[in-house]
Amino acid sequence: MDSIISISALSKTYASGFTALKGVDLDIRRGEIFALLGPNGAGKTTLISVVCGLVNATAGSVRVDGNDIVRDYRAARAQIGLVPQELTTEAFETVWNTVCFSRGLFGKPPDPAYLERLLKALSLWSRKDSRMLTLSGGMKRRVLIAKALSHEPKVLFLDEPTAGVDVELRRDMWQLVRRLRDEGVTVILTTHYIEEAEEMADRIGVIAKGELILVEDKAVLMDKLGGKQLTLQLVVPITEIPPALDRYGLTLGKGGSTLVYRYETGRNGESGDSAIAGLLQDLAGAGIACADLHTTQRSLEDIFVSLVNEPALAGENGSEARAAAEGAR
Amino acid sequence: MNWHAVRAIYLFEMARTKRTLLQSVLAPVITTTLYFVVFGSAIGARIPEVEGVSYGAFIVPGLIMLNLLTQSVSNASFGIFFPKFSRTIYEILSAPVSHFEIVLSFVGAAATKAVILSVIILATATLFVPLRIEHPVWMIGFLLLTAVSFSLLGFILGIWADNFEKLQLVPLLIITPLTFLGGSFYSIDMLPAAWRTVSLFNPVVYLVSGFRWSFYGSGDVPVGVSLAMTLLFLTVFVALATWMLRTGYRLKP
Incomplete structure (x- = not known):
């Protein structure tokens, strides 16, 4: 299997003593859309943050396209674009400047033509000279996506991309993600909207209490557990x-x-x-x-609820799914 | 080296200065002018020469140093604190930039601003008092070294501070008093012997003394000692900033 991200035995215990990840193993295949599902506090954001270099891992390792995220952090990070969950923006900067900043930060020479195409694709071109603080929440979300894509990454992380986003933008975003996948970008999204995973993902991972309890092709999962x-x-x-x-x-x-x-x-x-x-x-x-x-x-939502809420069932199906995943490898 | 990143952060920081031009540049110039009017002309006229120069001219190096220190610290601390506060720092932490590049760009921008301000204040001073600079190369050397060292201190402070109060507290309670007591407005020879000894524990004394030496050829301590102390501060602050970034102190959980 050609994996672009290999996570092995990844653990994270915060200074407070809270263990957010308990020995997670996960391989993300090149070019897929992978949805990481889990309730709030399950460890989704921590997992992403470790891969992106925002949080130090307690144990375990992560490789991005063969580059260790600690030893070869430059090569690893250069391939990643991250859209954070929170709408964090430099309030007084213009859209254009903030996107140019991101591209430079990731070590790419200026390319106004590419950034113009990007902003047009995200319906941001007309607002390129607007200051961030004048934008609506949805627009800010688009800017964050533009920033993450400004350096043409091979892997895009979307942390809760459609939380608090209206229906139209959500559809737009799904379309964008599919287009990216068609261009060869690997997309990893976390969500607690099952609908989103069901709609978009090629594969689904379910995380609960810091443990990956299931990783499966969406179609297989729906078949096997759907009923x-x-x-x-x-x-x-x-x-x-x-x-x-x-x-x-x-x-x-x-x-x-x-x-x-x-x-x-x-x-x-x-x-x-x-x-x-x-x-x-x-x-x-x-x-x-x-x-x-x-x-x-049965929808994915029913499956998810039963996995997360019924530990016995989760364990059983989880190990089964894991075994299946091992077999696929 | 990821020069594109260094350039991006540096220009981003400089753009912030441009946006707040009035506050960043005009305010220190007005304050300094007031110092000249009050100390230089009004009070200074009644004070005899200090170390062979008029009191007005005597305070110029100290005033520049006072501005250089406070501006370096506040620019750099705000520069790193603000993205931390607004959480936009995630982008810098996730970017392929080394610790050295982060420090170089943030500290470089803060130091640049502080040096530009110092030059403006120096130019303003020439309007009020006759100035001479005996050792211009040393003067520039001290200016740059101090700007870089204390921008580093500001950077450290910005990472350490987890709220706006702490960010203001250190400059207000430590830097400003040390600068005022560091011989900006007087020669420590004017102090009683006991206080002179106490003053030697104030790091700012060495900075002001060296800087004043480069103007008028005399200082409170030998210029070699001033240089050594400046380099010592630089080394300590570099070590501290490196440690902070390496361990992810208050940046990476």
């Missing part, structure tokens, strides 16, 4: 499920007026889907008529 349920609306409510239907593990709901069938979709969806035909036949055979039916898929 579906079929809800059947009955014409006549029933009080108990006929024994002939035992093998389906059905549950009665809404005072006997609905039947719920849970099934896992395999990678190609063969097992569960083919069983439905049998179930419908058997229902008819038992004299149960359906008025309506619908299926729902």
